Amino acid sequence: MHRSALPWILACLLLLLGLLVVGLRVGSYETDFALLGRTLLHYNPQDPAQLVLVELRLPRLLLALLAGAALALSGYLMQIMVNNPLADPYLLGMASGGALGASVTFAFVPVLVVGGFYLPPLAALVGALGTTLVVVIIGSRRGRIVPAQLLLAGVAVGSLTTALGGLLTFLAATEEKLRTITFWALGGFERASWAVLPYPAAAVGLGLLAVLLLRNNLNLLLLGEERATALGLPVARTRWLLLLIASGLTGTVVALCGPVGFVGLVVPHITRWLLGAVGRGNLVFCALLGGTFLVFCDLLARLLYPPAGLPVGLVTALFGVPFFVYLLRKQGT
Amino acid sequence: MFCPPFVRRLRFALPVLALLAACQPDKPATTETDALHQVRDDLGHQLTVPRHPRRVMALAPSMTEMLYAVADTSTIAARTQVCDYPAAALRKPIINSYPLDLERLVALKPDIVFTTEGMTTPADAQRLQELGIPVYYQRYQKIEDIFRGLTDLGRLLDRPAQAKRVVDSLRAELVRITAQVPPQPLPRVLAITWTDPIYVYGQNTLFTNKILLAGGQNAVVEKFAQPYPALTREYILKLNPDVIIGGSFGKMDSTFFRLYPELKRINAYRNRRVYDATDDLMARPSPRVVASVRELKQLLTSK
Numbered sequence: 001m002h003r004s005a006l007p008w009i010l011a012c013l014l015l016l017l018g019l020l021v022v023g024l025r026v027g028s029y030e031t032d033f034a035l036l037g038r039t040l041l042h043y044n045p046q047d048p049a050q051l052v053l054v055e056l057r058l059p060r061l062l063l064a065l066l067a068g069a070a071l072a073l074s075g076y077l078m079q080i081m082v083n084n085p086l087a088d089p090y091l092l093g094m095a096s097g098g099a100l101g102a103s104v105t106f107a108f109v110p111v112l113v114v115g116g117f118y119l120p121p122l123a124a125l126v127g128a129l130g131t132t133l134v135v136v137i138i139g140s141r142r143g144r145i146v147p148a149q150l151l152l153a154g155v156a157v158g159s160l161t162t163a164l165g166g167l168l169t170f171l172a173a174t175e176e177k178l179r180t181i182t183f184w185a186l187g188g189f190e191r192a193s194w195a196v197l198p199y200p201a202a203a204v205g206l207g208l209l210a211v212l213l214l215r216n217n218l219n220l221l222l223l224g225e226e227r228a229t230a231l232g233l234p235v236a237r238t239r240w241l242l243l244l245i246a247s248g249l250t251g252t253v254v255a256l257c258g259p260v261g262f263v264g265l266v267v268p269h270i271t272r273w274l275l276g277a278v279g280r281g282n283l284v285f286c287a288l289l290g291g292t293f294l295v296f297c298d299l300l301a302r303l304l305y306p307p308a309g310l311p312v313g314l315v316t317a318l319f320g321v322p323f324f325v326y327l328l329r330k331q332g333t
Numbered sequence: 334m335f336c337p338p339f340v341r342r343l344r345f346a347l348p349v350l351a352l353l354a355a356c357q358p359d360k361p362a363t364t365e366t367d368a369l370h371q372v373r374d375d376l377g378h379q380l381t382v383p384r385h386p387r388r389v390m391a392l393a394p395s396m397t398e399m400l401y402a403v404a405d406t407s408t409i410a411a412r413t414q415v416c417d418y419p420a421a422a423l424r425k426p427i428i429n430s431y432p433l434d435l436e437r438l439v440a441l442k443p444d445i446v447f448t449t450e451g452m453t454t455p456a457d458a459q460r461l462q463e464l465g466i467p468v469y470y471q472r473y474q475k476i477e478d479i480f481r482g483l484t485d486l487g488r489l490l491d492r493p494a495q496a497k498r499v500v501d502s503l504r505a506e507l508v509r510i511t512a513q514v515p516p517q518p519l520p521r522v523l524a525i526t527w528t529d530p531i532y533v534y535g536q537n538t539l540f541t542n543k544i545l546l547a548g549g550q551n552a553v554v555e556k557f558a559q560p561y562p563a564l565t566r567e568y569i570l571k572l573n574p575d576v577i578i579g580g581s582f583g584k585m586d587s588t589f590f591r592l593y594p595e596l597k598r599i600n601a602y603r604n605r606r607v608y609d610a611t612d613d614l615m616a617r618p619s620p621r622v623v624a625s626v627r628e629l630k631q632l633l634t635s636k
Contacts, residue, residue, distance in 0.1 A: 028571045048598065052567045055595050112528070113588040120529070179563070183530055190530055190565060193595075308530060308563035 005281020008274055009288060016065070016292045023061045023299050024053060028307055055193070063192035064298040064312070065291035066200035067253045068263055072290020073207055073283065074249040075264030076271065080218050081242040082147035083225075088265040089250040091154045092243075093131035095185075095259030096161035098251075101127020102184040102258075103168040106177055121196075124184065125255035131161055132247050145239040186311035187258030189298055196256050203252040204287065207245050211283050214241060219278045262316040263290050263297075266324045273327065293320070372489065375472040375482075376450060382467050385491050386444035392430045393452035396471070397422050398619035399479075400447065403486045403496045410441050418613065418621075433457045439464050445489070447471070449618065451560075473618045475542045476626070480504065483620065503623050507546065510627050515548030520633060523552040523572060523601070524615065525579030528589050530563045539618050547629035549576060566593050576633065577601040581609040608632040 025031050029049040039050045074089035082091070090096075101123040105112060112119050135157045139150030169181050211218065220233040221242075228235050253260065271286040272279075279285075297316045301309040368384045388410040391397040397416035400409050412422045413430035428438050430453070438446070443466060448458070450472040458468040469489065471482045480500045487496020522544050524534040533553055534540035538560050541551040552574035553562070577599075579585060585607045590597050601607055610632060614625035 028565065028568045048570055048573075051595070051598070052570060056565075056567050056570075111588070113591050118529075118592055177527075179532065180527065180529060188530070191592075307565045307568040309565075 005275050005279055005285050009281060009285050012285065012288050012292055016288070016295065019292065019295045019299060020061055023295060024057050026299060026302055027052060027057055059194050059197055060189045060192040060298070061295055062197055063189045063200065063257065064294045066197070066204050067189070067257045067260060068267075068291035068294030069204045069287035070200055070207065070249040070253050070290075071260060071264035071294075072267035072271075073204070073211070073287045074246040074253075075290075076268040076283065076286045077211065077218075077242045077246040077249075078264075079268055080221055081145070081239050081246065082151060083222070084147065084151065085269065086265075087151070088262075089246065089253075090158070090259060090261075090264070091151065092135045092247065092250075093154050093158040093161055094128040094247070094250045094254050095261070096158050096165055097131025098124040098128035098254035098259055099181070099184045100161045100165040100168070101125070101130070103165050103172075103181050106180055106184075107168045107172055120184070121255040124258070125251055127161075128251045128254045129247065131157055132251070136243065144236045145243065183311060184258050186313035187260035188301075188309065188312050189257055190308060191256070200252050200256060203249050207249045208283065208287060210241070210245050214238070215280075215283065218242075222277060257312075259313070260294065260316060261313045262320045262324075263293055266320050267293060269324070270327065372469070374469045376470045378468075378470065380445075380467040380469060382469070382489065383444045386489070388441070388443045389445050389447065389490065390428065390438075390441070390443050391416070392433075392446060392448040392468075394418065394613075395617035395619040396447045396449055396452070398617065398621060399471075399483060399486060402499045402620040403483055403492055404490050405492065408490070410443050411438075418619075433460075435460060435464075439466065442466075445469055447486070449473070473539055474537070475539070476507070476546065476622050479539075479618055479620070479622050499620060503620060506623050507626065510623070510630060511546050513548075515633075519545075519548060519550045520575035520606070521552040521572070522549040522576040522578060522629075522633070523569065523574035524610075525577060525589070526561055526616075528579075528592065531566070531569065531593075532561045532563050534615075535560050535562045539622070540615070543622065543626050544629055546626050547633055549629070549633050566595055569596060570599065573599050575600045575604070576606045576608065578608050578610045578615070578629075578632065580607070582607040584609070608635075 021036075024036060029052050031049055031053060035049055036053070038044075039053050043050060043054060045051050045054070071089050075087070078087040078089060078091050079085055081087070102120045104127070105119045105123040109119060135150065135153045136145070138153035138157070139146060141149070165181070165185070169178060172178055172181060217233055217238045220228045220231055221235065221238055223231070225235050250264075267290040268286055271282055271289060275282050275285060294312065294316070297319065298309070298312050300319065301312050301315045304310055304315070369381050370384050372380050372382055374380060387408055389400060389404060389408055390411045391400050391409075392413055394413065394416040397409075397412050398418055401419050401422060406421060409422075409425060411428045412425040414427050415430065416422050426441075428434050428441065433453075435457075438461070446461060446466055446468050448468060448470055450470055453468065453470070458470070461468050471485070473479050473482060480503065483496050483500050483503075484493075487493040524540050524544075526532045526534065534551065536551055536553050536556045544551055552572045553564075577585065579589065582605050590602060596602065610628055611625075614621055614628055
């Protein structure tokens with residue numbers, strides 16, 4: 001059953017545009033529409049308010065947008081890969097692995113900037129990918145991913161990395177370190193800058209392109225392993241490709257924003273409810289909706305607790321879960 | 334937050350009342366230890382403590398410094414793993430404060446345990462009280478509160494003269510430091526405690542009072558729920574502090590400002606007024622608070 005995605009995509013774009021305009025106006029500096037217009041036409045970096053708009057607020061909104069898109073897409077792919085609606089981007093232990101990597105630097109590395117390079121994101125990436133690698137090694141057999149085994153491996157290794165992270169948190173005596181580690185466990189966009197945006201932009205761009213090319217294979221995989229194989233799909237290879245793309249997307253987000261939760265679980269479901277399981281516009285819409293959702297959540301986080309904002313992972317859960325439950329109940333009737 | 338004045342006065346009156354009660358002839362004579370009396374700590378908790386405590390300890394490094402200033406040092410039974418000043422404290426046995434080593438603490442049988450608000454959880458304090466060890470909290474919002482805290486300790490440890498000596502000399506030193514009227518307008522100082530996310534000394538910390546006496550003002554004027562609020566880069570750009578404390582210019586240039594290059598626009602960076610202050614002096618509300626004010630003043634007047 002196909003439903004046209006176009007109206008939904010347009011509606012989502014409109015909503016996103018509205019959120020971006022509002023998002024540009026929220027912050028410590030007063031920025032009215034006249035200033036937005038001036039900045040758009042004649043950007044003057046000497047005016048601090050204009051600088052804030054262009055160098056701080058805009059990258060933050062874009063980072064939230066890209067992170068949301070990456071997580072939603074990653075969740076969508078993970079759910080297809082293991083054929084399980086409970087799957088999310090952190091299936092392979094990336095959240096706790098990334099947090100552990102970052103915690104290790106905060107706990108043990110005295111100097112966090114080396115040669116102008118800020119270590120925690122790199123450590124988070126290493127932690128996330130390392131954990132994934134371990135999970136995949138446990139969860140595969142003779143070169144094939146075994147979904148059930150992979151899920152269990154993800155849970156087990158995730159618990160282990162969570163415990164190790166908990167140990168570091170427990171041993172980190174200072175309050176500031178604790179709060180930093182909390183940040184890495186819940187996520188946020190405060191470090192956004194133009195310099196970091198190319199990474200998630202490339203990840204989302206390449207990821208989207210790759211899965212659009214793989215689109216037909218994805219739909220075949222949804223039929224289950226046996227039927228997909230019978231229809232000539234190289235199941236093992238498709239699963240590996242999905243895993244690779246999803247891990248790349250999630251790893252990028254975890255490194256830059258921390259493991260923002262929930263968006264990667266809920267947005268794919270909403271996408272399928274609205275557009276059907278195999279809709280043509282699913283992938284694009286899923287990414288767009290994920291991005292819009294995170295822009296909204298970050299905006300809310302900043303409005304609720306100025307100036308720094310609540311960790312965005314709290315907001316995604318606090319506002320996402322009731323909505324999700326509502327949809328779930330409605331869907332059931 | 335504040336003790337109402339009558340409560341404070343009551344706190345001074347209570348020992349007197351207890352003394353009168355102790356003089357009643359029908360009271361049983363106390364054993365070889367001490368008469369007990371009722372006191373009220375800075376958080377308003379009512380405690381029953383010996384009039385002449387023989388074994389005391391502190392659960393915060395600042396409080397250990399306070400005890401060393403006032404107490405007979407032989408009565409200080411132990412220190413925590415983070416108490417490292419004065420050097421003499423290092424020779425005392427260690428009791429872990431986080432997580433609290435309840436068993437060793439109980440085995441030590443202190444007559445009273447001192448701590449500061451925020452350093453010992455109410456749950457730990459409650460547990461200690463149940464085990465018969467009174468926990469006395471102090472709370473400081475201004476330097477004057479530290480002086481009052483020292484005076485209170487003098488009274489509680491039965492060493493009022495020593496406490497008075499210490500407080501008088503600290504006061505005199507502070508008067509000497511603050512004698513000159515600082516040039517106006519006072520520079521607005523942002524003190525950073527953590528880089529990612531950026532945490533700073535908020536308005537409701539002792540730093541606000543210290544920096545004022547040192548001839549500056551806390552750049553953070555807004556009162557946040559947390560004493561050390563997290564700030565955004567945008568917020569700091571808007572504050573545009575004249576001075577930043579958090580590390581030497583070279584160190585901050587290669588770390589903090591490398592991480593947040595947008596902040597290079599603020600006055601503090603452009604005028605290279607980025608300084609390092611001694612961590613312990615910044616963080617600990619102890620008798621060294623006066624040394625901290627002196628250090629801050631030196632930073633502000635250095636060119």
